[in-house]
Amino acid sequence: MTSQILDARDVETVFDRASARRFVDAHIAPYANGFEFEGRIPEELIEKMSAAGIWAPFLPVELGGIGMDMVTLGEIHEEVGRGCSSVRSLLTVHTMAAWTVLRWGTPTQREEWGRALASGEALGAFCLTEPEAGSDAAAIQTSATPSHGGWVINGVKKWITNGQRADVYLVFARVNGTIGAFLVPRRTPGVHVRPIPEILGTRASMLAEVTFSDVPLGPSALLGPASGFAAGMVLTGTLDLGRYSVATGSVGIIQACLDACAAYTSRRTVGGSPLRSLQLIQAKMSDMVTDVRAARMLVAEAGRLKDKGDPSTIMATWIAKYFASTAAAVHASEAVQIHGANGCGPEYPVARYYRDAKVMEIIEGSNEIQRITIAAEAYRELNQ
Amino acid sequence: MSEIAKDQVLAFIRGRYPQAEISDSEDIFQLGFINSLFAMELVMFIEKTFAVTIPNDELRIDNFRTAKSMAELVDRLSPVPVEV
Ligand SMILES: Cc1cc2nc3c(=O)[nH]c(=O)nc-3n(C[C@H](O)[C@H](O)[C@H](O)COP(=O)(O)OP(=O)(O)OC[C@H]3O[C@@H](n4cnc5c(N)ncnc54)[C@H](O)[C@@H]3O)c2cc1C
Numbered sequence: 001m002t003s004q005i006l007d008a009r010d011v012e013t014v015f016d017r018a019s020a021r022r023f024v025d026a027h028i029a030p031y032a033n034g035f036e037f038e039g040r041i042p043e044e045l046i047e048k049m050s051a052a053g054i055w056a057p058f059l060p061v062e063l064g065g066i067g068m069d070m071v072t073l074g075e076i077h078e079e080v081g082r083g084c085s086s087v088r089s090l091l092t093v094h095t096m097a098a099w100t101v102l103r104w105g106t107p108t109q110r111e112e113w114g115r116a117l118a119s120g121e122a123l124g125a126f127c128l129t130e131p132e133a134g135s136d137a138a139a140i141q142t143s144a145t146p147s148h149g150g151w152v153i154n155g156v157k158k159w160i161t162n163g164q165r166a167d168v169y170l171v172f173a174r175v176n177g178t179i180g181a182f183l184v185p186r187r188t189p190g191v192h193v194r195p196i197p198e199i200l201g202t203r204a205s206m207l208a209e210v211t212f213s214d215v216p217l218g219p220s221a222l223l224g225p226a227s228g229f230a231a232g233m234v235l236t237g238t239l240d241l242g243r244y245s246v247a248t249g250s251v252g253i254i255q256a257c258l259d260a261c262a263a264y265t266s267r268r269t270v271g272g273s274p275l276r277s278l279q280l281i282q283a284k285m286s287d288m289v290t291d292v293r294a295a296r297m298l299v300a301e302a303g304r305l306k307d308k309g310d311p312s313t314i315m316a317t318w319i320a321k322y323f324a325s326t327a328a329a330v331h332a333s334e335a336v337q338i339h340g341a342n343g344c345g346p347e348y349p350v351a352r353y354y355r356d357a358k359v360m361e362i363i364e365g366s367n368e369i370q371r372i373t374i375a376a377e378a379y380r381e382l383n384q
Numbered sequence: 385m386s387e388i389a390k391d392q393v394l395a396f397i398r399g400r401y402p403q404a405e406i407s408d409s410e411d412i413f414q415l416g417f418i419n420s421l422f423a424m425e426l427v428m429f430i431e432k433t434f435a436v437t438i439p440n441d442e443l444r445i446d447n448f449r450t451a452k453s454m455a456e457l458v459d460r461l462s463p464v465p466v467e468v
Contacts, residue, residue: 104440230443232420233427240424309432311425373421380400 014052016072020079023052028083029256035204036352039197040164041087050120054080054091056098063102063114071303074248078299081252082259085356086204088252090123092245092364093161097124097170100181100238104224112220113168113183125166126242127157127210128235135369137172137179137235142212144173144182144222151175151222153182153190153215163208164195170223171212172235180226181234182217190215201355240314243321243364244306247299250324250360253353254292257328257335260350261285264339275338284334291331295324315377322370325360332357386462389434390455396429397451408451423448430454436461 014020027048035041049055058073059065073095081088098117101110116122133139142155153173160169169184169191184191196207224234262285265275275281298320305313332353336343343350361367390408397406400422406412426448427438436458447457 106440225440225443227444229423229445229448230440233424233443236420236424309428311428311432313428314421314424 012048012052014054014076015057015066015068017075017079020054020076023048023054024079024083028080028087032084032086032204033346033349033352035084035086037346039203040206041090041204045087046090046120046123046165049087049091053118055094055120055123056118058095059098059102059114059118063110064118065114069303070244070306071300074244074299074303077245077248078252078255078296081249082256083252084204085249085253085352085359086202086206088245088249089161089202089205090165092242092249093126093166094124095245096126096238096242097168097183099241100170100223100234101183103237104181104234106220109183109220109223116167122167123162123165125160125162125169125210126238127160127163127169127171128239129159130156131158131209135366140172140174140179142171142173144175144180144217146175147216150216150218151182153184153212153217155212157210157212159196160208160210161202161205163193163210164206169210170238175222175226175231178226178231179235180231181223181238182221183223184212184215184217184221188215188217199359201352201357201359203352203355236314239364240317244299244302244317246360246364247295247302247317247321247324250321250328250357251292251295251299253328253357253360254288254295254324254331257331257350257353258285258288258292260348260353261288261335261338264342264348281338284338288331288334291327295320295327298323315374318365318370318373321364322367322374325357326367328353328357329361386455386459389458390451392433393430393454393458394451396426396433400425406451408455411449413445413449426454430458434458434462 012023014023027045054076057066057068060067077088077091080091101113101117117124128137130140130142132141142153142157144151144153153171155173157171167186169186171182171184172179173182190213192211192213194209196209199207225231265281268275302313302316302320305316332350335350336354339348339350342348394406394408397412431438438461442457447453
């Protein structure tokens with residue numbers, strides 16, 4: 001009995017790109033259009049992902065992870081993103097929450113949350129955006145007030161991926177004139193969740209608006225420092241990892257477009273010859289092939305720099321995310337074009353890629369913010 | 385305070401801003417070089433180069449104002465060298 005369970009687990013465990021690909025092809029990709037239609041990820045898949053150990057494998061063994069490196073983590077997120085951007089989005093925000101616990105948590109906080117986040121027993125969400133504050137994170141209004149040795153949180157967070165399902169929210173709030181990160185269990189009194197059912201892309205990512213009304217928390221809810229300088233870093237570090245995951249997911253979208261278009265253009269004929277023999281189609285295919293490789297290499301470079309602890313990973317990640325998300329939006333649009341009317345219908349996945357790719361250009365630092373940040377790199381050496 | 389640590393930190397800052405003439409006691413925040421991105425890079429640089437982990441209570445702006453204060457931080461965090 002025990003060995004049977006172990007065998008089943010072994011087959012399904014995700015620990016590298018190849019095992020992730022098997023898992024995605026078996027449990028995610030064939031069903032992703034259905035997830036989108038239902039507007040949610042079935043609980044059954046969430047359980048399978050937990051059994052596969054996919055939620056936070058970068059956590060150390062003591063906390064239930066396998067100490068996975070960032071390059072491999074990126075490859076796994078790419079594969080998941082190839083299958084379904086909504087599932088990848090859940091993985092992204094969970095990763096951000098788990099990484100923040102690992103990087104900034106006290107030993108007690110790591111013990112309290114590490115295992116639950118590694119096993120998938122507790123799913124995490126990331127709460128920064130508010131109805132009146134997006135790109136300009138410094139404008140957030142949610143507040144954390146010291147009270148009875150702990151904290152009281154008040155505010156509204158909007159567009160929260162997995163907000164409907166998550167068990168714990170990583171909430172950024174104003175504290176002592178700066179911004180701090182707080183872990184808020186969903187079952188705390190005063191936490192109210194309102195689903196956002198209609199969204200352009202990543203339609204199964206269970207988005208919600210989460211309201212915190214006088215939410216009472218203990219002293220250990222504060223994750224990391226609350227001094228001005230350091231708090232900015234918690235946010236920078238967390239967003240950096242989220243951006244990395246979105247970059248990998250964008251590579252996955254381009255790969256999915258490529259796979260779909262290669263299959264479709266081989267099958268579909270016009271005037272007696274397959275689409276693939278048309279030069280204008282070939283031009284589109286060649287650009288997809290080239291961009292998916294370029295994007296994958298930029299992502300891998302960012303991952304390698306992360307594994308080395310090299311500070312230049314932050315800019316490398318911005319660049320990878322900018323390139324990959326922009327390319328994903330272009331190629332998803334072309335993929336729909338190549339599929340013609342079928343591209344607009346529900347039977348092919350390319351319409352979903354198109355919707356999802358657009359979202360990639362907005363989240364985790366919109367394209368405009370990316371361009372501003374990356375441009376600053378051009379002038380850095382000129383001192384101002 | 386370790387001179388080597390101080391020089392390495394200074395070299396890192398100068399590497400990022402080659403045109404700026406920054407001394408070891410100049411406040412880089414006041415000079416306007418710091419944004420949250422560079423702050424994160426500084427912390428990563430220090431942790432990697434000196435194989436230390438900066439605990440949350442040391443992540444104060446005063447510890448990062450100058451190359452000197454960063455070198456002092458490294459000293460505090462590094463195990464005391466054993467005399468042989
Ligand atoms: C599907 C989806 C999932 C999301 N999930 C999450 C989540 O899990 N957690 C979370 O906290 N947030 C989430 N978000 C919110 C997302 O992070 C924000 O939408 C994003 O940060 C942009 O903020 P905004 O939408 O308020 O746009 P704004 O900041 O209002 O910007 C509007 C437009 O102006 C541009 N702009 C802004 N500032 C500048 C500038 N200085 N110069 C030039 N142009 C500028 C922007 O690029 C954008 O095009 C999600 C959003 C979506 C769509």
